[in-house]
Amino acid sequence: MTYASLQTLKANRWKSAAKFVTLFVAAAMAAAILGGEPFHSMSYSQAKALGDNCIACHQKQNGVEIKLYSNSTHAQSGVACNSCHGGDSSAADKKRAHGANLIARPDANNILTMCGNCHSAQLAMFKTGRHFPERRGAPRLDCAQCHGAHTVGALNREFSFVYFCAGCHGLEYLPALPTEFQQMLALSDDLKDALRAIKDAGREPSNEVIQRRKEIRRLMSEIVHPTDLQGALQKIPQILKLGEALKQMIGREEGAPSKSVSKK
Ligand code: HEC
Ligand code: HEC
Ligand code: HEC
Ligand code: HEC
Ligand code: HEC
Numbered sequence: 370m371t372y373a374s375l376q377t378l379k380a381n382r383w384k385s386a387a388k389f390v391t392l393f394v395a396a397a398m399a400a401a402i403l404g405g406e407p408f409h410s411m412s413y414s415q416a417k418a419l420g421d422n423c424i425a426c427h428q429k430q431n432g433v434e435i436k437l438y439s440n441s442t443h444a445q446s447g448v449a450c451n452s453c454h455g456g457d458s459s460a461a462d463k464k465r466a467h468g469a470n471l472i473a474r475p476d477a478n479n480i481l482t483m484c485g486n487c488h489s490a491q492l493a494m495f496k497t498g499r500h501f502p503e504r505r506g507a508p509r510l511d512c513a514q515c516h517g518a519h520t521v522g523a524l525n526r527e528f529s530f531v532y533f534c535a536g537c538h539g540l541e542y543l544p545a546l547p548t549e550f551q552q553m554l555a556l557s558d559d560l561k562d563a564l565r566a567i568k569d570a571g572r573e574p575s576n577e578v579i580q581r582r583k584e585i586r587r588l589m590s591e592i593v594h595p596t597d598l599q600g601a602l603q604k605i606p607q608i609l610k611l612g613e614a615l616k617q618m619i620g621r622e623e624g625a626p627s628k629s630v631s632k633k
Pocket of ligand 3: 443446448452453480485486487512513516517518521522
């Protein structure tokens with residue numbers, strides 16, 4: 370596909386269902402190319418130093434995405450712009466950098482493919498849930514609506530699971546989620562705030578805290594991704610217990626006298 374034909378496709382993107390199908394095929398091809406790309410294992414500062422052209426040029430545009438992205442878990446784990454969007458980060462001019470395989474404005478299905486390239490287990494679970502009705506052709510929710518696109522894992526992201534889920538569950542057409550379920554979502558929000566407080570105090574959480582947080586995150590995701598309401602009621606008491614213990618541990622670290630110079 371030529372650059373020009375892709376531009377035309379993009380321009381006509383939402384005009385007809387037939388064009389939509391064509392675009393989806395193009396995006397799936399791009400995703401297949403993406404999937405074969407080696408994982409970019411470098412830090413944000415290394416990427417900058419090595420001249421990642423996506424970052425360098427976008428920084429000069431308005432830098433909005435870069436600013437959001439720099440606080441994300443992905444920036445810290447070396448997931449670069451092109452790991453999600455495709456394109457060629459070694460090219461300095463826009464036309465070549467964007468190239469034919471850039472996924473510029475992903476729709477919900479594109480986002481599932483994009484994130485699922487790396488998080489295949491989460492995608493598989495998500496597809497078994499009620500947020501992914503098979504016959505509808507599009508998910509009710511995509512990964513980025515819950516996690517953000519450029520702010521994934523950022524502690525300063527303004528987002529609350531409790532409020533977000535209540536935006537549909539508990540309104541006229543859907544019953545509210547059970548209380549235990551809401552307590553679990555509140556725990557996720559609380560842990561984010563607590564970890565942010567440690568960072569704001571100029572400290573880094575210990576490895577023990579990070580590991581326990583990861584474990585709780587995984588347990589919650591195994592309930593929320595497949596929308597497993599039945600399993601949830603059995604599993605949540607244990608998660609809340611683990612959460613309470615972790616909150617206390619974080620409280621102690623936040624209150625502890627600073628033992629080392631802050632990293633900043
Ligand atoms: C030399 C400058 C330059 C480079 C290099 C560059 N971009 Fe862009 N990019 C732009 C500009 C300018 C825009 C604004 C929209 C437009 O003109 O297409 C843009 C827009 C975008 C968009 C939004 C497109 C849309 O339709 O709204 C995405 C996504 C994007 N760039 C990703 C990337 C990625 C990923 C890379 C690296 C592989 C990259 N860019 C490299 C200049 C650049
Ligand atoms: C984890 C995957 C991921 C990474 C990494 C990522 N993006 Fe994105 N980006 C997305 C998604 C998803 C969207 C669509 C957002 C939406 O629809 O809400 C998007 C949208 C955009 C847009 C269009 C913005 C708009 O308002 O329409 C631009 C420009 C962009 N990204 C640039 C970048 C640049 C530059 C980088 C690297 C600093 C980057 N992205 C890294 C997933 C990513
Ligand atoms: C190129 C591979 C790659 C892609 C594409 C990707 N991720 Fe990630 N993601 C990672 C890595 C690596 C981590 C860090 C894992 C860790 O620390 O255990 C991560 C971490 C995460 C986390 C946990 C963050 C935290 O710290 O709380 C979430 C949630 C996540 N990704 C969601 C997404 C979403 C949503 C998308 C698509 C918009 C996406 N990822 C695309 C590789 C990827
Ligand atoms: C309805 C909201 C929602 C949607 C949609 C969603 N997630 Fe999640 N996800 C969660 C929650 C809640 C957690 C646990 C978060 C926490 O405690 O910080 C989580 C955790 C995760 C994690 C980290 C935990 C783990 O399993 O390692 C990853 C990675 C992740 N999600 C990826 C994805 C991907 C990829 C998609 C799209 C296929 C997706 N999520 C869609 C709500 C969602
Ligand atoms: C855009 C609206 C919307 C949002 C936001 C939303 N959901 Fe849902 N959810 C739905 C719909 C629609 C269903 C399907 C109901 C059905 O199949 O009867 C559903 C189903 C569920 C179910 C299964 C219920 C059952 O009876 O089996 C669970 C659990 C669930 N959602 C949890 C969540 C959580 C947790 C969040 C936030 C992280 C969330 N949802 C956010 C719309 C939403």
